[in-house]
């Protein structure tokens with residue numbers, strides 16, 4: 001069998017960004033940022049093989065953009081695409097993947113809702129010789145996951161924590177030591193416990209925060225530091241909002257102040273901000289709050305001085321790396337040079353491609369998000 005060193009790995013991020021830039025599209029693929037496929041699914045009918053693309057939800061901009069970018073880039077190579085969204089409902093995603101297999105797709109790209117719920121579907125994909133690529137979220141506990149394309153998820157967590165330290169003045173943006181000394185009150189939120197990424201984000205963040213907690217510079221006043229206690233099922237903003245409200249009532253009604261909140265996702269940050277402003281924090285005097293995904297509303301919030309930072313993961317790059325991988329496989333070639341140490345799904349190490357995330361602060365919005373064409377100045381209201 002032929003082998004092929006993927007351009008994404010051979011040339012690094014620059015080339016992938018180059019590919020993404022060729023389309024001339026923003027985060028949402030053609031039609032601009034945040035746009036994308038309407039409705040539950042869409043099948044196109046040009047070209048050779050068919051690729052099934054299962055995405056978790058349209059309730060968040062990033063997944064709309066991911067679906068649109070993967071679809072557009074596969075179609076540009078002549079593939080047919082069956083793109084489906086499951087609105088965070090596990091049985092719906094299971095059915096969608098069953099249907100894709102029955103319909104005879106040549107490859108599956110899956111961003112799972114629950115990374116352990118697809119065992120039977122993956123078995124049947126393997127029996128039918130359909131390669132499976134876990135997209136952004138690792139599918140756990142199955143032999144039948146062939147590849148994993150994602151970002152450096154541990155680093156995302158480290159960056160989220162770093163952004164909090166910068167906001168508090170403990171670090172400067174160049175990560176040199178800042179002037180502040182603390183102690184500062186901090187509360188912690190994590191993502192959905194059934195998403196493998198959530199533990200990577202949390203562990204990466206705690207890697208940075210724990211020494212400062214141990215040294216007394218940061219104080220988790222609620223005492224809630226355990227992953228399962230701070231996790232947010234299905235990444236639901238309303239769940240985060242009500243947990244923040246409870247924390248404010250249980251722990252901060254003595255007049256003390258929350259200085260920072262570790263939030264792993266922009267949607268949760270919005271819920272957390274809602275709880276804070278609803279309990280008397282002025283929108284120009286909020287704690288330092290992190291995020292992830294550089295969603296339009298949250299970038300605007302950063303520019304307005306509410307949320308402090310977010311993590312930018314260029315979904316165009318992830319789509320380009322994934323499409324290149326699928327194309328390599330469907331041409332009968334074997335991809336080379338993948339990372340074969342980092343992602344153990346409980347049964348095996350899944351060969352992965354990991355792209356680079358970036359911290360977004362007010363002062364690099366223009367360079368990283370606007371100049372790269374991810375969002376237009378108009379979309380961000382600047």
Ligand code: BGC
Pocket residue numbers: 060062136137191195197198235264265266292293313
């Ligand atoms: C993704 C994040 C996203 C989160 C919620 C995670 O698996 O990696 O980018 O914020 O899901 O959708």
